[in-house]
Amino acid sequence: MVCGRRPMLHRTHGYRNVAFRCCYIGTWDIVLQSVIRQPAVSDGRDCFEPECQTACIIGLHESCQLEGDMTTATTIPMLEDEQLLLILDGHALVHRAWHAIREPLNVRSTGEEVRAVFGFLNSFIKTISDRKPTHIVITFDLPQPTFRHLKFKDYKAHRPPTPPELRGQFSRIRQLMEAFGVPIFEQAGFEADDLIGTLCRQAEEQKIDTIVLTGDTDTLQLVSPHVRVLLSFAVQKRTLYDDSAVRERYGGLGPESIAEIKALEGDTSDNIPGVPGIGRKTAIKLLAEFGSLDGIYENLEGVTPPRAKKSLTENREIAERALFLTTILRDAPVTLDIDASEFWTFDRSKVVDFLKELEFFSMVSRIPTNRRDGQLAMEVEEFDFESAPVDYKIVDTKDALEELAVELAKPQGFSFDTETDSINPMQAQLVGLSFSSSPQKAWYVPVGHNEGKQLPMAQVLERLGPILTDPDIPKVAHNANYDIMVLENHGVSLQGLELDTMLAAHASGRKAVGLKALALDLFHEEMMPITDLIGKGRKQITMAEVEIEKAAPYAAADADFTERLRGELSRELEERDLRGLMDDVETPLVQVLVRMQRDGVDLDVDLLKKMSVDLSGQLADIQNNMYATIGHEFNLNSSQQLGDVLFNELHLPPTKRTKTGHSTDAASLDGLKFFLDSGKAEGVDPKSYEVLDSILEYRQLSKIKSTYVDALPGLVNPDTGRIHTKYNQVGSATGRVSSNDPNVQNIPVRTELGRQVRKAFVAEGAPDWSLLAADYSQIELRVLAHLSEDPALIDAFHRGEDIHSSTSAMVYDVPIDEVTADQRRFAKILNFGVLYGLTAFGISRQTDLTPDQGQRFIDLYFEKYPHIRKYTDETKERCRALGYVETVLGRRRYLPDIRSRNFNVRAGAERAAINMPIQGTAADIIKIAMIRIMERMDDLGMRSKMILQVHDELIFEVPADEMSQMQEIVMELMPSALSMNVPLSVDLKAGYTWGDMD
Template sequence: MTEPPKIYLIDGSSYLYRAFYAIGRLTNVQGMPTQAVYGFLQMIRKIIGQERPTYLAVLFDAKGPTFRHELYQAYKANRPAMPDDLVVQIPYIKEISRCYGLPILEQEGVEADDLIATLARKAEKDGYEVVIVSGDKDLMQLISPKIRMWDTMKDQVFDLKAVQERFGTEPAKIVDIMGLSGDNSDNVPGVPGIGEKTAVKLIQTYGSLDKVLDPAVPVTPPKLKEKLLQYQDQARLSRTLVTLNDAVPLNISWEDIRLKPPDPKRLREIFQELGFKKFLEELGDAGNGEKASSLDYRGVTHWEELVAFVKGIQKAGRLSLDLETTSADPHQAEIVGVSLAYEEGRAVYVPVGHRYLGAPTQLPLDKVLALLKETVEDPAVEKIGQNLKYEWIILNRHGIHYQGPLFDTMIASYLLNPSRRTHNLNQIALDYLNRRLIAYKEVVGSGSKALNFSQVPLEQAVAYAAEDAEATLACRLRLGPLLEKEGLEDLFLRIEMPLVPVLARMEMHGVRLDAAVLADFSKEVEGRLKELEERIYTLAGERFNINSSQQLGAILFEKLKLPQGKKTKGRTRFSTDAEVLKELSLHHPVAAEVWNYRTLSKLKSTYLDALPKLILPRTGRLHTSFNQTVTATGRLSSSDPNLQNIPVRTEEGRRIRQAFIPEPGWTLVSADYSQIELRILAHYSEDETLVAAFLQGEDIHARTAAELFNCPQEAVTPDMRRQAKVINFGIIYGMSAYGLSKELGISTRQAQEMIDRYFLKYQGVRRYIEETLAEARRLGCVTTLFNRRRHIEDIKSANRAVRQFAERTAINTPIQGTAADLIKLAMIRIDERLRQERMGSRMILQVHDELVFEVPPGESDRLKGMIREIMEGVMTLKVPLLVQISEGDNWADLK
């Protein structure tokens, strides 16, 4: 016997709200929120994929009042207006539904629940089984032997048995229960003081709402009966409000809601616009607007063909170049092949180092590079790349030096959307070309079986490598006009592109490390760790694995009964992170010792033991990478290894910095912007007190302390100055009273009073903050003095904590971002002067506001003068920029 056909009715209005609030903030490349669309899409794909439905409809509430509003004017009056971030997503949700072939039903003056009720009862009568896709308990009154409810977000199915388990009664009595308990979400009043639990018990006991409200039926306790009689009209009204109308006039047949074939071409367009990479990949080539047949990718193994292609590059005046190599480390990578493109849709791959059985004869690397050298060094030819710095370093090692205009698609994508985490070529091509590129792992494999690119067969290598160069060029053609349109072209051409070779040279220089210093310190730390272990075991009363969070938690919370704080991310156990350990240190010394143990252990593994292993044998130096596309504020970051995170204020950090040394006979020079963010705050805010303090060369923290504590500067104590310093820098980061209280060890009330006094004295700063937040709410973004832009997506979030974080970000970004732009500009000018004057000094490190140089004998004074001139004069602000310069035999001595 065949099963009766099923009809799926999706509660669209309910799901779009649930998806919006259940999923963390998602945005596309333009910063438009997309989480509701994403969650809704997951739901319909799950239904279509798992259930293979024949009949399906999505039902939405239509705008305007319904009969319920006529019965009760306060119906749903408690609901806030739909968030703007959700409003903009609804058209996409409906369009995607149509593209999947899902009929959409909505009717003026009728709620989606009533449409669902009408269709469900009609289908039941016509012999169909019905699956209502929703999590709304209002719809449970419809459940019957042929009607079920499926909550896809919780993957729960509600049938007659489930209703009985939850309410202890049949579905038809749910409206009686809600007549008593009301429904807060729809502002249905019910009877005051009666919740769902009491309502269920009353209906179970007396059978119906009418019986409960019957004056002749005794209900205990008597006071409850009095309340029921007092609010009996309200209870009956509430029952009417929650009872679904299953007789809405509808002129549709079941064929009208038959699932139709999807429209993959339109889906691809929408997914590309929304940045849904996962769904685009699952679409595959269906609906792909870029047909493979329109792309001309060739492998070049004949000299004449390569010469002809290079002539085309020179004529076009642009070159997209991508290297395939043996390593992601540009200081060690060997070239396997070169990809070239100068027009969209066409590219070549020149293999020079493929080494596998049966590999074809390839052109010699030195001959290929000699031919390319003239073009790469031609200032009239624009050089295009994805992460250009990588190719810059490798070709520089081979004696080829980039000249002329540069365009890095990774950096262009980053400037357009700095909050995005990834700016790889595959993602950029999806965003701007609507194309899915071949992934690297599809060519070489992954894990232990991954091939070196030199082992990849040439046919596969051509398809992958030529595509990289051509797609990069195609992205450049899309991104260039967008940068101009968004007012970002000047920042791109004036700062970010000129910075690429500066950072490349810094990375190539590297830093010299005294491995013996770190080895000695590592042994010392190892001894201290063993002593700490024994102290921890003694305090805990037993031996255990200190590195196991689970075992540590058992000691702290079960054995020692210390206060339990926040839970881990999975909510499975209580956290033992650094913040928790610091709190627990107030209750038991073992927590402090564990914190010390972890800190030392991390120091040993991250720096003392790891850094010497990263010294490149060829150079004898450490080569970090400086990243332009990681932080949302525009600051540079450092990786492989991260040299910006070495502790500054601790003795251990100082000991590590002692290992960073210059060449024999040379010295290190440090140039550090003094209080640059506070000076930028003074410029932005034009606060009279702040500006005057900097113009007069005062100690700004002592000045603030004097203002806060209402005393002469001479009377300011070190502790008063310390507190003022915390507030000065805390204001930049939007620090709350709670945060300040934690930092200073005072009450929240005292902290708020201190913040209030600060703003009373620095009213210009208050005005700057208020105006910045107003602009962020109006435009959805903030900018630096150089027009670097950061979208502040959550500035209007209904979630208070999320909104406050967004507000702190809005306050800080223009200041921190401007500081980042200033030092980048200074780096460009210093590098240019060093090369113009043929000096031996080299810039080797940047740590936020600090630059470190390695200086040969006899150049120190000249370099210091040059640094001060450039860094202090890089831009004219309303207050002077000040640079502190120091010199020493190692990095620690520079502080």
């Protein structure tokens, strides 16, 4: 059964209910390159959405972390006689979503900021999936003063105004709720908490169980036999509070005491002072003893300690006023209409239209669908191959195979796709192949299903193998890297790759590059998520277990839509003058990366095991020394306990607030060290220096141990004995190649510990084989010289001078041979600071200069290199006019934030605008070098292997008799990769381990 041109369709109560999947998470921009996740079963070709990437990194996608699965259609079991009301605290959730996602998230076509909308939507969908409510309402605050403000003008007076970028998103979230049919409650003169309290009371009177989703602990006073509060610190950190959970948190006191606890201890977030000297512990103790605030004042003579009694006596008015402010009303002028709040009657098409407008393509598949009476309301129906408007065929006879082979051999070429039983391309077994030679026409060739009529794999590959390996027949794929790896597992080396539609979408600067997302974006077609076939979580099956009749239309659609994208994206590449980038760089690089992935790198597991033991001992020593220094044991991995030591015992100045206390993240600790080094540490315990150093060292060792030393041995392939990292061509907005499993590009290079880890990467067969490292020297500064055409910088590179010494000589106006080490170090900070938008404050953090002195040096730097200033200014202006920047080869990055009214957001986009053409061009240069070197190695029939690419460095595994030849090839091809107005310099090093070459 089909509708329109969709090969498979779901129906729910008469509404179309189809969805695409989001199965592979790439990284978001340069800053977030270290995180890449994949699902339990997928071919890894379906999603590289920036909004998903953000969500994955900040922990918004729970399924990604719990089951290895990503965004999938959510199917909810629900019985009609079970009612559960979900009340959403709109303002609290929106603000939490806004602050959870630190990087801006924009609609590419309009530049509209939507990160709060995305975060809120993600939390909303997850809550529905987890809690399965039957009815939903949402409350919002209004800007008008409430009765609390009118009585006490200082109430919440210190709160900063809502940022303009966030303010506009509230209307979007209201639109979202209207699309879902969720009633919105807001009332002038009352806070959302009062509306929530009233709605809870009214639901309880109707004996309807209620859950309040909020980030505000004040609402715990609403907990009752029918009301629970789901306190959200982040999507990954939620606690459901019933009466017993409240009592456990508050020392045996129940919900009826929450307002009084708050009144006594105060609430700085609402500017409620509380009673001076009464903290939470004392408040709980007093309320447990005397029952209530009135009880405390009726028994003041019995209050201890004396200072508490004195403070209570002197501040009774403050306490009573605070109680008035902290008590939630239960009789606000709102009425709960339970019928109007029924959730499952929404029009899905309205939600889809809204998500498409905001370019939340990855969210479409997560729109919740309902089950009633134990029956699936959303079912995969049988595909009618005869009456479907698309021409999809199953190839399961010799004649049908021959007919397909004839079609595929035609000169126009075809698009193809593979279905497998694993996301690991080194281990994946072929289940089926799909092909398309024209839009809406496709074939599925099953070869590895557990049951059903299908041809033997050997017969299929014997007939189609010569076509797949014919370089003169053009092929198109989406995430070809994976498909080529799978085919090579079965002895087929694909040739003739014309286009990878995922890479094409990325090169042109598209936000959506997943197949399903592109189909939705470009053709307004929703494709079936793979989880509809294989399920998810513990009950997930493999594609091999899916019936052929159900797998066929899904697989055929993948090839069909890839073929449709072939035409659409090819036109886009031509219009944007990107065909050269694709044909000369991105497409040929696929085969190079495939070869590197298959070859892998040898690992000294014994060395890492020894390192693990040594690091365990060092960590234990640091712990014990810390305990001795502080005078007691505490959990170094607990931010709360560590914060107590730093801020309460050592009296360090508090850092930014988090829900559990003050921040102890790396940036905060670095800030504390800067504070101590600045000489402003009056009243701080002298032990603070030693403690901070020990914490930072502990964290560094712990991270290296868990991320690399202990993890790398588990990534060794049991069949090859080597590590096979996966390279991702769309993992960075600048065009840099990223890697995962393992992420070799994040192994620290400037620390001794990082060098020790690198020593575990070895040449197999040493001493007969060695590693050769070829590293572009200062390539980004050379690209900067080329782009800016600054004469002084160009001249320094042509003279072969040390560029940092040359810069220092110009800035300090001294001969180059008299430049000191400190002067060179400072010049290096300035040189690289230009690339990354370093500010005067940033310079002061890295030097002994004040921000004012740092600014003077920046001004002097640009005075000496005026063309660099001109380049940066013109680049920002061009980006403001066009909305994007591009590399020398035309790769684009769209930066709508450069027009933002928010200074910080705009400044971040300006830094990216300056950096992207430089870093992106450098990335293109090393890609060209990789392609040419691999071609030369193949032409000469060399045994040497290119095994690793790390930013500007290539690592080769070379037999002794080819070392000289390999060095000559590298020194010929790397410096000549791209014609520039400055020479490209390459440094060579050789050794038996990667660490030997640092």
